[in-house]
Amino acid sequence: MGFLGWLSFILLVVGGLNWGLVGAFQYNLVTSIFGDGMLSNIVFDLVGLAAIWAIIEMLMKKGGQQQM
Numbered sequence: 001m002g003f004l005g006w007l008s009f010i011l012l013v014v015g016g017l018n019w020g021l022v023g024a025f026q027y028n029l030v031t032s033i034f035g036d037g038m039l040s041n042i043v044f045d046l047v048g049l050a051a052i053w054a055i056i057e058m059l060m061k062k063g064g065q066q067q068m
Contacts, residue, residue, distance in 0.1 A: 005057060008050035015047035 001009070014030075021027045034040040 004053060008053045008057075011047050011050035012054060014043075015050070 018029050021029055030043050031040045034043060
């Protein structure tokens with residue numbers, strides 16, 4: 001797994017843990033750390049982009065396995 005793979009994995013873990021905290025305790029860790037402003041939006045955008053990257057990687061690997 002390359003740099004982007006690891007970065008997306010870390011961002012997805014952060015996003016998943018944040019959603020778990022929101023669901024269980026109504027506590028948003030990202031907004032607690034970065035506030036309600038632009039920095040939180042950037043973190044959320046990066047988590048979304050990481051999800052898109054993970055989907056693309058998964059589809060590319062799945063497509064490569066079918067061609068073998």
